[in-house]
Amino acid sequence: MTARYLSGRRLLLAVGLIGLLAGVGCTDEVIKFVEVERPRFNVPPDAVNGFLGYYTASEKLTTCGGCHVGKQTSWLQTKHASAYEDLEASGQAEDTCRPCHTVNEMGNALDALAGFNLVADTAYFDVQCESCHGAGLQHVEGPEAFQPLASIAVDTALKNGCGECHSGPDYPYLEEWASSRHGLAGHTYLSYYNRDPCKNCHEGREALRVNFEGFDPRESGQAGGPLGTYVEAGTPDAAQPTAFCAVCHDPHDATHEGQLRAPLGEVSEEQLCVHCHRREGEPEEGSSTRRGPHAAQGLIVIAEEAGWHPPNWPYTGPVLGSHATANPRLCASCHILAYEGTDGQGNRVVSTGHTFKAIPCISPTTGLPSGATDCVVTERYFNGCAASGCHGHADAARTAFEVVRRRMDLLTDALWADMDNDSVMETTDGGLLPQVLAQAIAANNLNEINMYDTVETPAEGAIWNAQLASTHNRDNWRSFKVSGQLSCASTDTCTTQGGSNTAHYSSAEGVHNPFLLEALLVESIRALQDEYGVTAPATVDLAIQAAPPAGLTRR
Numbered sequence: 001m002t003a004r005y006l007s008g009r010r011l012l013l014a015v016g017l018i019g020l021l022a023g024v025g026c027t028d029e030v031i032k033f034v035e036v037e038r039p040r041f042n043v044p045p046d047a048v049n050g051f052l053g054y055y056t057a058s059e060k061l062t063t064c065g066g067c068h069v070g071k072q073t074s075w076l077q078t079k080h081a082s083a084y085e086d087l088e089a090s091g092q093a094e095d096t097c098r099p100c101h102t103v104n105e106m107g108n109a110l111d112a113l114a115g116f117n118l119v120a121d122t123a124y125f126d127v128q129c130e131s132c133h134g135a136g137l138q139h140v141e142g143p144e145a146f147q148p149l150a151s152i153a154v155d156t157a158l159k160n161g162c163g164e165c166h167s168g169p170d171y172p173y174l175e176e177w178a179s180s181r182h183g184l185a186g187h188t189y190l191s192y193y194n195r196d197p198c199k200n201c202h203e204g205r206e207a208l209r210v211n212f213e214g215f216d217p218r219e220s221g222q223a224g225g226p227l228g229t230y231v232e233a234g235t236p237d238a239a240q241p242t243a244f245c246a247v248c249h250d251p252h253d254a255t256h257e258g259q260l261r262a263p264l265g266e267v268s269e270e271q272l273c274v275h276c277h278r279r280e281g282e283p284e285e286g287s288s289t290r291r292g293p294h295a296a297q298g299l300i301v302i303a304e305e306a307g308w309h310p311p312n313w314p315y316t317g318p319v320l321g322s323h324a325t326a327n328p329r330l331c332a333s334c335h336i337l338a339y340e341g342t343d344g345q346g347n348r349v350v351s352t353g354h355t356f357k358a359i360p361c362i363s364p365t366t367g368l369p370s371g372a373t374d375c376v377v378t379e380r381y382f383n384g385c386a387a388s389g390c391h392g393h394a395d396a397a398r399t400a401f402e403v404v405r406r407r408m409d410l411l412t413d414a415l416w417a418d419m420d421n422d423s424v425m426e427t428t429d430g431g432l433l434p435q436v437l438a439q440a441i442a443a444n445n446l447n448e449i450n451m452y453d454t455v456e457t458p459a460e461g462a463i464w465n466a467q468l469a470s471t472h473n474r475d476n477w478r479s480f481k482v483s484g485q486l487s488c489a490s491t492d493t494c495t496t497q498g499g500s501n502t503a504h505y506s507s508a509e510g511v512h513n514p515f516l517l518e519a520l521l522v523e524s525i526r527a528l529q530d531e532y533g534v535t536a537p538a539t540v541d542l543a544i545q546a547a548p549p550a551g552l553t554r555r
Contacts (some may be wrong), residue, residue: 050137292503
């Protein structure tokens, strides 16, 4: 017997009638539909709080799904829809586990015991709509009068939202996320970058609206509104860190792995991480380059709009490295790696990978990420590079990492070596750019390396590529001044050394796309030699050492 929802909870009940076809030794089933009237919702087992739960538990038909059919259909494909049976089938089910596998006060704004925690009824099996939206009785009694919106806020101090269940020693998603740059990004935005462009990635609601279109359908700047999509949508001061759970994960849809909002393996700007990590990868014609590359990690991986191409750039098409072409989960293969360890007492400890660190510093006690931000390379975890299938062994990956990083350092030093470590490019420094600077000063040219004007010179293009490819060993590329050159567009309003040129890390020590980054640096060196007649040290080998991508063509 089958059933489906109709308006007003009229059900079509299918009754099978078996008939024998004359002259044929088989049977066919003829379906007859009978309309049966049922109430719009069942009496909630937890009448105190009004949690409705399943309308038909055996078929996983939620009460909410009677009207929200699309959400019901997509939710059925998620792991939330099988949370209870998966727990019971695991062989590890305990009473302490069931609250996170049923409908109750956890995950929403209610504090008192409710739902399954108050009445252990099958109607409350699994993680249903009300787990996040709260009790639905008032809504079904007066749909327009009461809107049970879910909150997308998440933090270690909150008692609602995804973190209430996705936390703790067995599933420390929340704790790891809170310690990550994603967990801090919104606070950074609020403190330092309180302007519209930064919101697109540094404030949760804008990150959703801009990068995953349609999450909040209201016009930009509209607060409140008759029907919101989540609690914080209409609250101007409800800023959230950039990549909190709902930015990357869709609570209702399992189309993509992990209920993600976009695919992991798409080698394009539609890839999940690239949605945000694609801001400024190449100099924009007619704009100043003083701010340099910004959030360009994804663009480097997919070789799209990454880097300044000198006039004689020898390659046609994208220069895609193996981290894009031979890596089916792209960023996630290295940056979201889950594994287990053992603490000092022999207890199992877990890492979910939500620190988003590809080669984290490892605690010698547990074998899990220690939380340290700086450690020697031998104390870092390279097993993820082997687990992803790219490298045969962790030691091989570590060796490759060190080789690539040394190569990036050598080539960026060939462009500029900050000899006195003062973050000022001067004629007394090493490399080609100080030679170019000396020529410009001698010719009374104050704009050859003026990154505040809108004219891009080969020297400035080479700087962009060095900023794109530089490692943590060469912090001078992140923020520096240029001696003897203007640092703003107008000669009437600026001095020669007033402003800094900045950039963000993008290369992952060169490993995001070794061949592309090396090619950008090598061709930049050649372009400076051709344009300005300067000479690189003989010790700098301009033959690219990284393995060329399959199918790469030259002009």
